[in-house]
Amino acid sequence: MSNTQTEEFIDYFEMLGVNPNDDSDTIAGAFRRKAKEMHPDVTGMQGHDDFTRLQDAYETLTNPHKREKYLERHRLTIASRSLIELKPMVRDLFDDMIEYFKDLSGIRRKNFLSLVTSSRYREYDKVFDLEIPLESTCHNCKGIGAIASYSCDVCGGTGILQQTKRVRLEVPGGTPDGMLFTKELDDYKIVFRVTYG
Numbered sequence: 240m241s242n243t244q245t246e247e248f249i250d251y252f253e254m255l256g257v258n259p260n261d262d263s264d265t266i267a268g269a270f271r272r273k274a275k276e277m278h279p280d281v282t283g284m285q286g287h288d289d290f291t292r293l294q295d296a297y298e299t300l301t302n303p304h305k306r307e308k309y310l311e312r313h314r315l316t317i318a319s320r321s322l323i324e325l326k327p328m329v330r331d332l333f334d335d336m337i338e339y340f341k342d343l344s345g346i347r348r349k350n351f352l353s354l355v356t357s358s359r360y361r362e363y364d365k366v367f368d369l370e371i372p373l374e375s376t377c378h379n380c381k382g383i384g385a386i387a388s389y390s391c392d393v394c395g396g397t398g399i400l401q402q403t404k405r406v407r408l409e410v411p412g413g414t415p416d417g418m419l420f421t422k423e424l425d426d427y428k429i430v431f432r433v434t435y436g
């Protein structure tokens with residue numbers, strides 16, 4: 240698991256006390272109230288940087304182009320901050336869903352992952368950049384682990400190949416608890432179960 244965001248990120252929505260879906264009028268109103276509180280005439284010189292950041296927030300969120308650019312980073316950052324846990328699902332309830340499945344490209348193995356995200360950011364759009372461990376059926380031995388009487392060189396006799404893949408998962412704001420998201424990736428089919436913690 241990792242995130243590409245390294246530079247400091249300021250949550251302008253949090254700063255203004257508004258939501259990402261609020262319209263320009265709401266944002267402008269919030270800005271005017273905060274600007275009165277935070278103006279350097281009130282707070283003195285030490286408040287100057289905060290006031291500059293507040294002006295940046297307003298300019299960014301009320302300019303459609305800047306806002307869209309900012310929202311791209313916001314979705315990634317919120318996802319990274321809200322991620323509590325990502326791990327393979329325990330195979331019980333979903334046994335029938337996670338076993339091998341057949342389609343036009345042959346037999347593949349479904350990968351079932353549990354993603355727990357903070358309920359604090361439930362209403363925010365999130366984009367997770369994830370590195371996840373994946374299993375697929377060995378193409379060399381077709382999952383048997385051996386060819387003739389020799390152990391398969393490709394999978395070491397397990398019949399399963401382990402790989403780490405980078406996957407981008409978009410989870411819209413307000414997604415219900417327990418919702419399933421499916422991603423197709425090369426030879427893999429990945430099912431994420433999103434819950435809140």
Ligand SMILES: [Zn+2]
Pocket residue numbers: 377378379380381382383384385391392393394395396397398399
């Ligand atoms: Zn093999």
